[in-house]
Amino acid sequence: MEFPPQLRIRNATVEDVRLLRNLMLEFAEYQRMRDFVTISEETLARDGFGPNPRFRTLICESDGKPAGYAIHFDFYSSFEGQVLFLEDLYVCEEFRGQGVGKALMAEVAAVALREGYLALRWEVLDWNQPAIAVYQRLGATFQDDRRQVRLEGDALKQLAAAVG
């Protein structure tokens, strides 16, 4: 398969932090999670583009305009080994249906294979049927017996305080 010639994927740099945060805000709107975005440009710059990057970012451009982005990082399956976790995958509204999402996913898959990861993992919101259909066509599996649990704030502090 060939990608549309107007698409180009590149690694984001610290110069892209403002763009990246704006894309994230768009993504969060789409995910109905706008209120969950608390990250600042400073934190993104430090965590993504400092001396010890916590994630890697790909930006897809269409004729030089930002059309979407992907964020991924190391994950570990203790029973198996290294997995690549795709945290965000977003295509801007005006560029949907033009192969941007597929191009970004393919690039992330290529990174995974090149660097010896055994699988790619990500999450999808259960109401996002169009995305689920795409993932099914790719041959992905859904681990529907797993519930995601999260502890933060006072509950986290309370648990930590139990350390003698």
Next chain:
Amino acid sequence: MEFPPQLRIRNATVEDVRLLRNLMLEFAEYQRMRDFVTISEETLARDGFGPNPRFRTLICESDGKPAGYAIHFDFYSSFEGQVLFLEDLYVCEEFRGQGVGKALMAEVAAVALREGYLALRWEVLDWNQPAIAVYQRLGATFQDDRRQVRLEGDALKQLAAAVG
């Protein structure tokens, strides 16, 4: 809260790799996932205890005997920032009900707070009601609108091959 005095939590070292893999096999049996354990001692040694560790391991001993373990690593919530992911938490059968799991979780929570993570995340199998009840009592939240997706093997290769 004080932990039972016979419990001690320590960081695992490369000397613990055989023990760790054995504990993992027990854990996998308990999770009904024995067939999913493909990891070797060599891979565990490289990924957990080499120059670039992909995860950290805590071992809980009760009167000097291994009673359980926890594995955790960096995760990133792009909308928020650094999260600590608790990949495994296991208490050996003969030591259940003695505070081992709570002690391990508290230690992981303490690591999270000490090192500036904003939340702790983990997974639980949907049939594991005793664990779910414990997590609810801790004040954890369940992100039940998220489905976990995974791509590997030929499907991953096929996607990667789409990169032009």
